[in-house]
Amino acid sequence: MVSRVQTEDFDLSAELAGLRKGRTDIGAIASFVGLVRGTAQGEAIDAMTLEHYPGMTEKALAEIEAQAHSRWSLQATLIVHRTGRLVPGDQIVLVAAASPHRGDAFAAAEFLMDFLKSRAPFWKKEGTRDGGRWVDARDSDAEALNRW
Amino acid sequence: MEVLYFAWVRERIGLPRETVSTQAATVSALVDELKMREDRYAVAFADMSAIRVAVDQELVDLDAPLVGAREVAFFPPMTGG
Numbered sequence: 377m378v379s380r381v382q383t384e385d386f387d388l389s390a391e392l393a394g395l396r397k398g399r400t401d402i403g404a405i406a407s408f409v410g411l412v413r414g415t416a417q418g419e420a421i422d423a424m425t426l427e428h429y430p431g432m433t434e435k436a437l438a439e440i441e442a443q444a445h446s447r448w449s450l451q452a453t454l455i456v457h458r459t460g461r462l463v464p465g466d467q468i469v470l471v472a473a474a475s476p477h478r479g480d481a482f483a484a485a486e487f488l489m490d491f492l493k494s495r496a497p498f499w500k501k502e503g504t505r506d507g508g509r510w511v512d513a514r515d516s517d518a519e520a521l522n523r524w
Numbered sequence: 525m526e527v528l529y530f531a532w533v534r535e536r537i538g539l540p541r542e543t544v545s546t547q548a549a550t551v552s553a554l555v556d557e558l559k560m561r562e563d564r565y566a567v568a569f570a571d572m573s574a575i576r577v578a579v580d581q582e583l584v585d586l587d588a589p590l591v592g593a594r595e596v597a598f599f600p601p602m603t604g605g
Contacts (some may be wrong), residue, residue: 410605427530427531428604429530429578429597429599431581432581432582457605489605492605493602493603493604494602496602497530497578497599497602498602498603498604499530499531499599499600499604500603500604501531510532510600511603512601513600513601513603517603
């Protein structure tokens, strides 16, 4: 269980290499990378600024990982979330789950993302030509938790 | 206690954190006290259905007690990922 909040970018292959380094028991790693899109609600955006609650964020991420480990047979999990000012095309978030077989890895990676979206204290602000607007939480994100 | 604000709550109140001296027994009593202080609090807390609260970095309901709390944070629903 590793989680990091950082402003700098991350390298997916280096992160996954670190996750399985020195291990021969892992059979599957599922990973997900979230990116900044260049449009929101049909409007071009030039930047996305992410804010978080230092202290609570780390606790919330550790709790989400612990829940995933209690539900599936996982050998390792990783969450890397960026904050600060990002631009379209930038990587925002990485989650990865390692397990002996693919089923648990796929399910856990999706679970980590679903919970991270509405339970970890991050907030996004989109920068548009007219200024900035805070991204509203989507009902579909809250509903995504119900299936778990 | 320390009171923290994030995202548009921070922008509407105009500061990220402050030390508040209060006898409020619950989160909602603290909100009522703050709203009485100045308009900017009343504006930020006009619709409490749009506000989430954490006490000592744990999400709680509005009627949660504040006994012994060191840190209370107000923010909109989270939009990470």
